[in-house]
Amino acid sequence: MINAYSANGTITTLAPADALQQLPENIVWIDLVHPTAQEDSYVEGLLGIQVPTRDDLKDIEPSSRLYIEKGAVFMTASLVWRADSNSPELTDIAFILAGSRLVTVRYAEPKSFQLFIAALGRNSDDLRDGPTMLARLLETIADRTAEVLEHAVDHIDKLSIDIFRDRGKRRPPQFLEGKLADIAEFHRLVSKVRDSLNSLSRLLAFLMNVPLIHDDMSDKNLCQTVAHDVTTLSEHAAFIASNIAFLLDASLGLINVEQNSIIKIFSIASVVFLPPTLVASIYGMNFKYMPELDWHLGYPLAILGMLLSAIIPFFFFRWKGWL
Known part of the structure; x- marks a missing residue:
């Protein structure tokens, strides 16, 4: 689909099918969403540029993602989409400055594009050409990334409270093991955001040296502001990643503590019941001469000895604080 x-x-x-030979002068942005090969060829004919294909967008070499060809500026950035779901992903989007027009090629629908398109009517006075449109679009992308990180911080704070609250109460390891899946989910999201921010940082550094932006003080200042925001967001994302790593280590440590407590209970139980087992083993021997076998009170005394041999270690361990 081609939206102009x-x-x-x-x-x-x-x-x-429209068979236009020339675009109207007032068109400043052409957005190709899931374009077909026929639509790519159509735009190429209108603008005289080569539109990157899906395979071209996947190239990770900087020289293939940021370059100038026949006066047109080609840039590719990786953006986070489906950030509100349990499976966030990165999608590669091409930004092309062809003269005074902006062309974007994308095979996904990040929320930042939806927000920018919804606000076009309100900001129409500031969107005079393609470079300005691109600078404003990158600003919206940075704002959306900040929103994603903000939501991640809120959920991580709640997760931290769930993990560390009621520290005096013993909880089953299954409770903490369930939190590991949540930690992994947020780690994946923040990792995707960091990759996206690194991609945007390289794009902005390249863009500010492009004559179309460098010679326009307004667009240059806006790009510098967005670049500063991206740097700040990258630092914030690194801080969030360190918090997630701490939560992961703490959860694993608490799981080990809970498991060690369970093992300790079994170990103490085996030690408590070891003396009664010894007494029972002694009087279970089949020797012919055992004086206690002739005692009238031999049986109750043996039972009492087994009870005492179990009770005394129990209270000793409790006095030592091992229980």
Whole structure:
């Protein structure tokens, strides 16, 4: 699908069947969403550029993601999408500055694009051309990334409270093992965000040296602001990642403590019942001459001896604080 946006925020859907030979002058952004090969060729014919394919976007070499060809600026960034789900992913999106127009090629629908498109009508006075449109779009992407990290921090704080509350109460290891899945989920999200921020940082460093941006003080200042925000968000994401690592280590440590407590109970139980077992083993021997066998009180005394041999170690361990 090809969506064309004008400077005043109006949207037009283009199709190869329209057979347009030239784009209207007021079109400043062309957004290709899940484009077909025919739609790619159609846009290439209108703008005189080569539109990257899905395979081209997956290339991780910096020289293949950031370059200038025939006066057009080609940039590829990895953005987080499905951040609100249990399986966040990275999607590669191409940003192309072809003269005064911006072209984006994407095979996913990140929320940042939805937010930017929804606000086009309100910010139409500031969106005079493609470079400005790109700078504002990158600003929205940074704001959306900050929102994702903010939500992650809130959930991690709640997770921390769940893990460390009621420390005086003994909880089964299954409770903490269930929290490990939540920790892994947030670790995956923050990792994706950090990869996205690194990608945006490289894109912005390249973009600010492009003449279309460098020669326009307004766009350059906005890109510098977004670059500073991305750097700050990267540092914040690293801090969140360290907190997640601490939660993981703490959860594993608490699981070990709980398991050791269970093993300690079994060890103490075996030690407590070892003396009675010894007494019972002695009087279970089949020797012919055992004086206690002729005692009238031999049986109750043996039972009493077994009870005392179990009770005394129990109270001794309790006095030592081992129970």
